Amino acid sequence: MDIDVKNLHPLEVRLLRHVNLGEAITADRLISELDYKVGQCNQAFSWLVAKGFLEEVSRTYRVFYELTELGREQKSNGTPTVRIFTYLQSNGATSLPELAAALGLEKKDVGSAFGALSKAKVTKMNEEHNAIVIGTELPQEETIIASLLTKGLEGSFEDVDLNNEEKKVIKKLAKKRGASNAAFKIVEKEDVVFELTADGDEAKKEIIKANITGEELGNVTPDMLSSGSWKTGIFRPYGVDAPTSRLIPGRHNPYGNYLQWVKDKLTALGFEEFDGPLVENEFWNGDALFMPQFHSARDIHDVYRLKNASHSKKIEEPWLSNVAQTHENGGSTGSRGWGYKFDHEFTRRQVMRSQGTVLSAHQLTKAKNPGKYFGVERCFRYDQVDATHGADFYQTEGIVIGDDVNLQTLLGLLKLFAEEIAGAEEVKYVPGYFPFTEPSIEVHIKHPVLGWFELGGSGIFRPEVTKPLGIDAPVLAWGLGIDRMALMHLGLNDLRELFTPNIESVRTRRGN
């Protein structure tokens, strides 16, 4: 048999070392011989039985009677019956309330004692409703009570040791619960007898062979360390696979960690981060991106408008004039423009930023050439909120400015993102459409888990976007659908989960 005796608890070890095959092992024995507490006996028995080292051989039900405080008091002062009898003998007729007052007893106790005496024809109620003695001696039961009280004083006694008369009387005097108003308390005990099993004997031999005594040290205590007592002892090994308790640590949000990781990747690729306000105006949100004010292309960006602060005070120049002219007739961009009258009121109308590209447009007015910029921005869409649409959500995008950037460098950049950020195995480019880029390219990737999906959109900003904002060099623009990858990273499939207010859900969430 393969027994790991090192993991036995000291209570088990000491028991096993103490007993031999064929011996009766009881709690009483452990209490007297090993100085165990009752609880320790129970622990040792249950563990050892579970391991198959001990087996139960018999179980006896026993009833004991234990004198209570009240019983002790009655032993020294007499029971109410005795005291009433004695009082009436000395003082003659007395009313029950007077009796109670004189003897310091509860009225109900006086009542029941007087009732018992009267039933035995020792007392009775006279015509004035006073109690009087009519017999000469107490009922025989009182003698038995007195002897039981005396017996109880010596210690608890067992039911089986009483004669039949005594048994009858003790039943009236003893209570199992609420024994404080009874003379005796009933204590029930089960005497369980165990014996060592063959496995137990085997374990005992192992213990002796391994020189385990059960006196090994438990917790390391400051006292132990300061006194040096540990030097003469041996530390008890613990069961290392015991269940652990739950800890609640301070933690970063795993979605936040993911976004942070994306930002770190992008800065590692030489991109500088930009950011901006949540409230934008139609000028930056659409006009500056050459989205015509009244064209259906603008419908794809249904926006939240503001009730208060509904319009910006002004739009910065020269951008306003440049952009307005570009919309109307192309201005100096080489475009024919959209050919409509630019609405200067509409352009000031404020909206919740609906696309991250707004910040790319802002960045153009202060960008360096060459320059690489990115942002992870909260955007807002007028959409029914469901598993794939949020009222607000993050977009990730950026721009690359350089005299020598072109379609091929754009494809290279997309490939880099696909591999570095999305872990793609294969990359495919297809023509796309965005109002602010020409050409427009969508990048599709083959992900090891998700299969083919659209990673993002990109393109080269139209001259109608860059020139009015003061940029003469080509500008690559790209955006990545980070949400989908974040969901996969977190093992989720509902966008709403990314912003859940549920504390427990966030506490237990792990990234991949």
Place this chain on the structure above:
Amino acid sequence: MPKIETKEKSFFNYLGKSYSDDELEEIFPVAKAELDDHSEGVIKIELNDTNRPDLWSAIGVARAIKNYESGEVTEYDFFSSKEQSVDNEGRELQIHDAPENRAYSIGFAVKGHVVSDDDLLALIQSQEKLCFNFGRKRKTIAMGIYRSDLIQFPVHYQGADPDKTSFQPLGMDEVLTLREITKKHPKGIEYGPIVENDATFPYLYDDNGNALSFPPVINSADLGAVKVGDDALFVEMSGPILKNLILAASIMSCDMADMGFEICPVKVIFDSETEFGKEITVPYYYQEPISCTMEQIEKTTGVKMSGEKAVSSLAKMGLYSFYDADDEIIYATVPEYRDDFLHAADLVEDVIIGYGLNNFTPEMPHAFTMGRLTPAEELGRKVKDILVGLGFQEMMYNYLGSKKAYIDNMEVSGEDYIQIANPMSENYEYVRPSVIPSLLESESISAHATYPHKIFEVGKIAYLYPQDNSGTITKNSLGFLAADSLMGFNEVSSMVNTLMYFLRVEYKLESLNEDNRFISGRGANIISGGKKIGIFGEINPTVLENWGCGMPTIACEIDLDEILSL
């Protein structure tokens, strides 16, 4: 994005051969299309280019694919232009006293092909897509198709008295005035608002005085009821922007020609001078030629290609072009059904798609640039690390919320909060002015989670701020909250002290007595550099009760932008 659906049979018929789904997925990108679904003989296609209405029909997509695969430009011979008009065989559309806000109507006729079930479906879908997407729900384009064999030309388009003009509209048994139609007919109720405030309503009728329609609302019950088996039709469009109408007519006529119809031009006589003259014959070609230099192509693509290659690439895109080798310029003729060439860049894109995206080689940008995070991001990360060290869980929240969450529950007036004018629902009616309500919402739904609760967010808040050009300001903000049976002012004050120590911010506290969010006398303003940079305290039990929270709660909010500016 427009979506169309077509019977597989007709689509493959237009294409001239069958395609597997894989083949469709492979070829669709040349039309910026995606295969959405293909089941039970029906193909659903999603179109990504919102500037290419010619692709919003199965025939249009089929044409683009055929051009791409054959490299041959589809030619149409029924277009008139400024220089020359095709014989209209006497058919005319005359405009009189045009309605003020819908000045134009144009049209053409077709014959020689019997309308089948599938044709009818396709025509209705084309009409629908053009009017709904391109025509902004009929606001800028309304289209009607009529049985031309019943029409006595010339057809007349006129601004009519809405109360004195009447006919029997399609789908109704009685004769109604135009105004009654806008009130009673389902289409009148839907589209009537486009014209209902105008003095006169658009009215189209033939020379016998028979009604064709009340555009943009409804056709007449007889001339306007096209059905399977008809073989002669009149197609008419009306609206406020003539150029859009001409393009829509060009698209419809090319589609119908591809379907097998012979196109019969109609001369349109306007009631006043237009950008295209007083009269035009429709279908009408108005597009200007477009050009780009080889240098532009090379600069945009990074590839030096030959002029011949550019020309053949454009042919695949349906563009006839000519390479001027002396000046190294490509001159292209814009197809009749397209009007999306605003800039040379648009022509270059067609060269790129025709050339094939997969024939370009990905390359890395060469210039060195420095990667960098914003100062706010760097500070935010430092703050997050300290809070995590203090045992807090980072949360992330939506920035839109309800009046109940941000105002009512918080016992504040909300007078400087940003309100959405067109909320999707009352759950998203305000922009978050503070992180604290978000944190309390967490607390309110998380009573089952083991205490103590210690949560925080570093995020943005925004509120009204008249000094700014936008009248609003967006701030980077830290909010944290802790709830437990023994959580109080001393605990939060210690947390603030620890945070400020590690951020190296010297601060003092001022007792806060008039903020309903906190228990009076148990809140404090955090002052640094003479400015208020934050606030903290014990959350008022009234507020806790509003949120349904049953645990003592403290909260703190700190303006990280103020800390950055210290």
